[in-house]
Amino acid sequence: MFVTPLIKDRDMRNLDITTLRSFVAVADNGGVTRAAGFLHLTQSAVSMQLKRLEELLGLELLDRSGRKIALTASGEQLLAYARRMVALNDEVIGRLTNQAFEGEIILGVPHDVVYPAIPKVLQQFNAAYPRVKVQLISSFTMALKEQFSKGECDLILTTESSETENSETLANRPLLWIGAPGGTVWRQRPLRLAYCKHCTFRPKVITALDDAGIPWEMAVETESDRTIEATVSADLAVNTMMEGTEPPHLHKIDHGGALPDLPVQRINLYGADTTGSQVVTDLADLVRRAFKEVSTPLSATHWNAA
Numbered sequence: 001m002f003v004t005p006l007i008k009d010r011d012m013r014n015l016d017i018t019t020l021r022s023f024v025a026v027a028d029n030g031g032v033t034r035a036a037g038f039l040h041l042t043q044s045a046v047s048m049q050l051k052r053l054e055e056l057l058g059l060e061l062l063d064r065s066g067r068k069i070a071l072t073a074s075g076e077q078l079l080a081y082a083r084r085m086v087a088l089n090d091e092v093i094g095r096l097t098n099q100a101f102e103g104e105i106i107l108g109v110p111h112d113v114v115y116p117a118i119p120k121v122l123q124q125f126n127a128a129y130p131r132v133k134v135q136l137i138s139s140f141t142m143a144l145k146e147q148f149s150k151g152e153c154d155l156i157l158t159t160e161s162s163e164t165e166n167s168e169t170l171a172n173r174p175l176l177w178i179g180a181p182g183g184t185v186w187r188q189r190p191l192r193l194a195y196c197k198h199c200t201f202r203p204k205v206i207t208a209l210d211d212a213g214i215p216w217e218m219a220v221e222t223e224s225d226r227t228i229e230a231t232v233s234a235d236l237a238v239n240t241m242m243e244g245t246e247p248p249h250l251h252k253i254d255h256g257g258a259l260p261d262l263p264v265q266r267i268n269l270y271g272a273d274t275t276g277s278q279v280v281t282d283l284a285d286l287v288r289r290a291f292k293e294v295s296t297p298l299s300a301t302h303w304n305a306a
Contacts, residue, residue, distance in 0.1 A: 175262035194237035
């Protein structure tokens with residue numbers, strides 16, 4: 001049987017950061033006089049705060065019997081906690097009010113790798129820097145690289161076939177043939193394809209089909225991911241996506257070799273090594289960690305726009 005312990009009124013006590021700060025200052029400076037100077041307070045004010053802290057805890061924290069003030073055993077035990085509480089207080093105040101942590105960061109990410117990593121990154125970054133706005137731009141790799149080259153983005157992710165000189169590869173994913181569950185359109189010849197106009201996967205797929213001698217036709221060419229999704233879902237065409245990014249209502253095609261194998265694609269990060277901002281560096285670290293923690297392939301609801 002679980003028994004809830006009774007909480008007496010004397011147990012409902014709260015430590016005050018100001019008194020803890022004075023206690024730490026006395027311990028660090030070896031006495032009340034120097035601590036008062038460090039804190040820009042009078043000696044009597046510091047002494048009063050120490051007395052209040054001892055009364056609250058019902059303990060003697062300072063040994064005043066000698067020429068110099070020393071910590072008692074209880075004081076030494078409290079000191080470690082006091083340091084942590086004061087440091088945490090200062091960190092919270094600094095993050096929430098420091099003007100150095102204000103502003104906006106522009107993060108560009110291709111549609112098909114936004115989920116599941118990026119929402120978690122945004123949540124963690126907002127907790128650490130609530131006064132910094134992250135503007136998320138979801139677009140095509142080529143468009144994002146162009147914006148980055150013009151200085152319009154601080155950080156971008158891309159889906160590319162290789163790591164470039166200025167990029168850092170965060171993950172590797174093979175391209176897969178994707179179709180409707182139980183669909184048969186992938187058996188037809190010419191093979192019906194559905195692609196966005198600016199998809200970087202498209203030329204690689206066409207080259208693979210041509211090399212394999214498989215005739216094809218572009219059934220849908222659009223700038224709308226939703227149009228492609230509807231077409232593929234209706235079993236009117238096939239598409240290709242990075243492994244793990246396919247939505248649950250579309251499936252990997254088990255073609256048994258009837259379609260050519262496709263190359264591995266990389267998720268690359270740009271901007272992490274060129275920024276002089278600690279805030280941008282911290283955001284890049286969160287992005288790295290998020291993709292590292294995804295031990296299984298990515299999953300997404302927005303897709304196909306590489």
